[in-house]
Amino acid sequence: MGKTILFIGILFFFVCPVVADEPEDLCHYSTEGQDFWFGLMQNRDKGNDHYLEITVTSRIGADFTLTYGPNEMPIGDGSYSVAANDSRTIQIPFELLESKGSENTEGKGIHLQASNPVNVYALNYRTQSSDVAVIYPTKSLGTEYYAMCYMPPQVGSNEKNSEFLIVASENDTKVTITPSVNTAGGKTAGIPFTISLSKGQSFQVQSLNNNITGQGDLTGTYISSDKPIAFFSGSKATPIPVNGNSYDHLYEQMPPTSTWGRVFYIVPLASRLKDTYRVLAADDATVVTIEGLNLIITLNRGQYFEFELDRNQASRLISTKRVLLAQYCRSQNLDNSGVGDPFMIILSPVTQKIDDVTFVAYESALIQDIFYINITSLTSEINHIILDDAPISSQYIKAFPKGEYSYARVPVSKGTHRLYNDNKDGGFLAFVYGFGDRTESYGYGVGYNLDIQLDIEGDIKDDTLVICKGDSYKLDAGDYFINYKWSTGETGSTIVVTKEGWYTVIASAPSGCTKSDKVYVKVEDPKIDLGEDKVACYPGEIILDAGPEFEKYLWQDGSTDRTFRVLETGDYSVTATNERGCNASASVRVSVFDPVFSQNYEVASVEHPAISFFNETENSVGFWWDFGDGATSNEENPVHHYSAIGKYRVVFQATSKFGCADTTSSTVKIIPFTLSTPNAFRPESEIAENRVFLPITEGIDPEKYHLRIFNRVGSTVFESKNPETGWDGKMKNGTLAESGVFVWIVQYADVQGYAHQQKGTVMLVR
Known part of the structure; x- marks a missing residue:
């Protein structure tokens, strides 16, 4: 019931x-x-x-x-x-x-x-x-x-x-x-x-x-x-x-x-x-x-x-x-x-x-x-x-x-x-x-x-309304009353405020009831302090902290934690929102001292063994190079000549103006450079390697290779741009070439890009 x-x-x-x-x-x-x-x-x-x-x-x-x-x-x-x-x-x-x-x-x-x-x-x-x-x-x-x-x-x-x-x-x-x-x-x-x-x-x-x-x-x-x-x-x-x-x-x-x-x-x-x-x-x-x-x-x-x-x-x-x-x-x-x-x-x-x-x-x-x-x-x-x-x-x-x-x-x-x-x-x-x-x-x-309630509505706590800097807010005293007088001099049921301070309204109802209410408007302008631009020594790290007074965080990479772990040089920014919905933004430049160098060749031929090294570390003032063959240098961008074929570990140490010192390394390989050819071949030979004419190469760039074969009247009978493809004794039209002496020319580049050309003759035996 x-x-x-x-x-x-x-x-x-x-x-x-x-x-x-x-x-x-x-x-x-x-x-x-x-x-x-x-x-x-x-x-x-x-x-x-x-x-x-x-x-x-x-x-x-x-x-x-x-x-x-x-x-x-x-x-x-x-x-x-x-x-x-x-x-x-x-x-x-x-x-x-x-x-x-x-x-x-x-x-x-x-x-x-x-x-x-x-x-x-x-x-x-x-x-x-x-x-x-x-x-x-x-x-x-x-x-x-x-x-x-x-x-x-x-x-x-x-x-x-x-x-x-x-x-x-x-x-x-x-x-x-x-x-x-x-x-x-x-x-x-x-x-x-x-x-x-x-x-x-x-x-x-x-x-x-x-x-x-x-x-x-x-x-x-x-x-x-x-x-x-x-x-x-x-x-x-x-x-x-x-x-x-x-x-x-x-x-x-x-x-x-x-x-x-x-x-x-x-x-x-x-x-x-x-x-x-x-x-x-x-x-x-x-x-x-x-x-x-x-x-x-x-x-x-x-x-x-x-x-x-x-x-x-x-x-x-x-x-x-x-x-x-x-x-x-x-x-x-x-x-x-x-x-x-x-x-x-x-x-x-x-x-x-x-x-x-x-x-x-x-x-x-x-x-x-x-x-x-x-x-x-x-x-x-x-x-x-x-x-x-x-x-x-x-x-x-x-x-x-x-x-x-x-x-x-x-x-x-x-x-x-x-x-x-x-x-x-x-x-x-x-x-x-x-x-x-x-x-x-x-x-x-x-x-x-x-x-009867006269209540200035809004997101009010303890008679205080918080708005964000640059925003406006409408204070609403309700529509039950018939006469309104605000401390600003306005006489409507609502006013729009942008400035901090007390706002008071007095209103009268049809019954004759008179009520008053007031609210303090606080303009909030939150700040984030990420500090001045920073420098860190590799492999150290810097933690950027946007502060505890916010509810939401958004960093430049989309992460949403309060803090951000910096591991590399770059510009870092964050926008944070507090409980009132007010935003603040800040950015900072962080330089992480990480030794970096480059070299013009990682692989070089013994014919051209000079390697140039280049410092690419920011803010470095001291240099030390170990070229792996017993030689060292204090130059910033040295050139080193290797005298023997081999594989060398190059170590570079840089010192920054901020006192950071660290090392990094790379590898250089010095290789042989040769091209040799047989003086005769027989396509019908029982031995496979004797059936074709193929120059033997080492230390060349396979992308820059061109072999041509000419007969005694200067006509091209064969050509190849693949160093693994030799001449099998056939003409361009597929017919068998007759026995005789033929001229060959090879144009090629070594691994460092230097151009070369060699020529000679070969006997085709039937």
């Missing part, structure tokens, strides 16, 4: 919030009042034990009247009274005032007027499907709302629509509705439509119910009006989440967007495995941080995000702009406790604390001894919270992982309880709930201080 309150045979909580040290004014209203307009949404009707109840509590006692509709028809006797620190319940047939259907204007708005401040609670009860809402007084109503509901199951029986209800508190009220999904009455998602209501009239909207394609979730529907209205949303009946096998009526009064908050502390329900939550945004580009999940999301206007927290995941939620936060109890088949069913609680931001409340727990046949109150306050105040004349036991108190708040989940017994802060400047947030056998449960906030 959903949240429930006092009536015969059923157990519920009732609360009387008191804010002793913060008197109500044009900007600050509690849920206690003397004039109320409200209504009740449609519950799933099964024709058994279905009725409505209105419960009134008072700290000092009051007379009150109950009427409904534009003509203010009396409910029951019409006039009632409630004693001090007591409650009075009036039961109403559901057929009289429960809203019916979708997009029908009905005269079912309920009006309560009291002689003294009271608190009002409304219940729609049906066996195993009930819910209760704390009712806001007329002075706390607004003109802009969003619906918070839940997704109906994709398939199943009818009567599980999401829904919302509008009640007019004044005549000639124009209300514009932009549904987030198609409605049961035929309105199209995203297309605004306008209705006109008189005081006391109500207008209910339900989602389209289609068991094949699934029913819609009206969460995110936008409501605006030209006069204050009461707005309620929830569900006719729904499981939570959609795969739950049991369902309940959801019914909550929605606070106007002007009272939404940016900082919430979430306390999971006691004895449950996990809870479901939804956060809903009223503005584009709303950045929400859910610290318990290490999750950051961005929502636009009317969008929501659903998440779950385990029973021990108490968490802070922070938003850059105003949001609405709902906590849902899940269907009992998804929990191991075997008790309870869906209900929805609208959670209060930290700006809505109260300091004194009286609540009563009444038992029913199904809820007898499982009751809790969740309490949140500043850690410095938690020991000042008094429950039934005793401080909260330390066994129930835990600190939130982040922030300055603590919480307690305290079991309570049936009956009347008082919760207050004995520090008159302190406060707390609290909600109560109970579980019964299988499908019985309820929960709701004990009361709120609806504080």
Whole structure:
């Protein structure tokens, strides 16, 4: 069952919030009042034990009247009274005032007027499907709302629509509705439509119910009006989440967007495995941080995000702009406790604390001894919270992982309880709930201080907004107010800032409420210091460090570490980004002293054994060469003549002007240089090497070789550019050459590129 309150045979909580040290004014209203307009949404009707109840509590006692509709028809006797620190319940047939259907204007708005401040609670009860809402007084109503509901199951029986209800508190009220999904009455998602209501009239909207394609979730529907209205949303009946096998009526009064908050502390329900939550945004580009999940999301206007927290995941939620936060109890088949069913609680931001409340727990046949109150306050105040004349036991108190708040989940017994802060400047947030056998449960906030918020939005921490040098930022005071005056002299709801300093805004609301807020804008210009250009001695190394104050790093080679290991000479650069998104860049030249030399020949012939060596080391001032044949030199670029064939290891040592000294080495090979030829050959010889004419070479460049054979009249009979291909005695046309003497010429280059030519004669024998 959903949240429930006092009536015969059923157990519920009732609360009387008191804010002793913060008197109500044009900007600050509690849920206690003397004039109320409200209504009740449609519950799933099964024709058994279905009725409505209105419960009134008072700290000092009051007379009150109950009427409904534009003509203010009396409910029951019409006039009632409630004693001090007591409650009075009036039961109403559901057929009289429960809203019916979708997009029908009905005269079912309920009006309560009291002689003294009271608190009002409304219940729609049906066996195993009930819910209760704390009712806001007329002075706390607004003109802009969003619906918070839940997704109906994709398939199943009818009567599980999401829904919302509008009640007019004044005549000639124009209300514009932009549904987030198609409605049961035929309105199209995203297309605004306008209705006109008189005081006391109500207008209910339900989602389209289609068991094949699934029913819609009206969460995110936008409501605006030209006069204050009461707005309620929830569900006719729904499981939570959609795969739950049991369902309940959801019914909550929605606070106007002007009272939404940016900082919430979430306390999971006691004895449950996990809870479901939804956060809903009223503005584009709303950045929400859910610290318990290490999750950051961005929502636009009317969008929501659903998440779950385990029973021990108490968490802070922070938003850059105003949001609405709902906590849902899940269907009992998804929990191991075997008790309870869906209900929805609208959670209060930290700006809505109260300091004194009286609540009563009444038992029913199904809820007898499982009751809790969740309490949140500043850690410095938690020991000042008094429950039934005793401080909260330390066994129930835990600190939130982040922030300055603590919480307690305290079991309570049936009956009347008082919760207050004995520090008159302190406060707390609290909600109560109970579980019964299988499908019985309820929960709701004990009361709120609806504080109209003027909050300069942005990525603000401790009243400081950090922007990057060269950037601009738009400070937004919201659109609820009608007059604005900034410290810059500007009068719009937003200003664009680029300079560091304090910025203050004073704004007035249509109600006459005047608020002020200020923020310090800090212009951040981060720097990276890689130092002056550096020199390292090979094989040493240099570590470049961009500093610890950044979150992201990008070096010239694409690496992303904070430090960079330099092994060779070059230019090195890094761009780093800090937690605010501000960038800094730096570069440095690093010279690594690594001895390097070159030589004009690695292989030389004995005919040309002179090798030139060249120093290529930067910043070197001293030189020493060992040519491998016993000779040395101190010249920078020496020439050395080798006198014998062989392989020589050349060692070079360079000394830099920075004091670095190191060596490197290379190899030089001096090879023979010869070309010899036979003086005769016979192609028909039994010895293979005698069958062709082939010059024997050593130390030549095979790419620069050309052999030609001429007959006695000077005609070319054969040529080859491959030193491994000789003449087999055939003419160019393939015929056999006759025996005789032939002239040969070989043109070639040695390995160093020097050109040579030799010629002679050869006898062809047949």
